Amino acid sequence: MEEAAVLLKQKGLKVTPQRLAILNLLRNTKEHPTAETIYKKLVSDFPTMSLATVYKTLEVLKNIGLIQELNVGEGSFRYDANTNSHTHLVCFGCGKVEDLDESVLQNLIEEAKKHTDYKLVEQKLYFYGYCPACQKMLSN
Amino acid sequence: MEEAAVLLKQKGLKVTPQRLAILNLLRNTKEHPTAETIYKKLVSDFPTMSLATVYKTLEVLKNIGLIQELNVGEGSFRYDANTNSHTHLVCFGCGKVEDLDESVLQNLIEEAKKHTDYKLVEQKLYFYGYCPACQKMLSN
DNA sequence: TATTAAAAGAAAAATATTATCTTTTATGAA
C-alpha cells in the first residue's frame, strides 16, 4: 500500500479514490493549482466529483502534512505536494508559480532566529518578477 | 502639503479625508490590519464611511505605491504602509503579524537571482512561529 | 455480506472582495 494510504489509515481517515486522485494530481504537477483548477482537471475522471470534496480533501491532506497551502497574493489559495519550506517564484506576466532551487537559502530560518524572540517553525518566501517567456514578450 | 497629498494630486487623484485617514491609520500602526479592521477603527471618526470605500482606497494607495498588500495565508489581505520588501513574522498562537528587522536578509534577492532566469523585482518572506507571549501561554 | 462511521456530493450559507449606481465633494475656473 502506498505511504499516503498508510498515513491516512494511521490517522483513522478513509482512503478514497478522490483523496488519492487529488494527492496524485498535486504530486504530478509543478503548477501549484487552486482548488478550482484541481476540480476541473479531475471532473472528467470523476464525473460526480464536487468542488466541496476538493476543498475538504485539501484540508485533510494539509492537516496530515501531505500538502501545503500557498498564497502568493491572489484571491485564492494554491496547493503544493512539496511540503518543504521551499521558495516560490511568481511571474507578474503570466501569473504562473514555480519552485526555486533553494540551496543557498537553506539556512534562512537559522539566520532569522538570531533576530527575533519568536519561536520560528516555518517560513514562506515568494519572489515576484517576470519569467523568461514574459521577459521576451515584454521586450518585443 | 503632505507628500502623500502631493503624490495623489500628481496622479490626478483627489485628496480626500478618507484617503488620508486610511493612510495615516496604516502609518501609525504596526499590526498590519485587514480592510475590515481598518473600517471598524475609522467608522467612529467617519460615521458615513463605507467598507467599499476602504477597499477602493486601499487599491488606490497600493497602486500609487504608498502601501503594500500582504497575505500571510489567511482568508483575507492585510495592509502595510511600509512598502519596503521587508520580512514578516506571523504568530501561530495569536495570529498577529509583526515586522522582522531585516539587516541580515538584505541581499536575499541578489542571492536568489543567481538561481533563476526570472527577472526578479520583489520578494515576500513570511516566518511563522510563536511570539513570546504565546510561547509562555503554551508552556503553562 | 452486513453494519456503520466517515466521506462524497448537492446545495445553501458565509466571507471577502468587487462592481454598480446615486449622492456628495474636491478641485479648478470664472
Add this chain to the structure above:
DNA sequence: TTCATAAAAGATAATATTTTTCTTTTAATA
C-alpha cells in the same frame, strides 16, 4: 467665493471563494 464637473464616497447588489449543512454513498471492519 461661487459654480461646474469629474471623481470619490456611500449604499447596495453582485461576484468569487470557501465553508457548512444535509442526504446519499462508500470504505472498512466484523
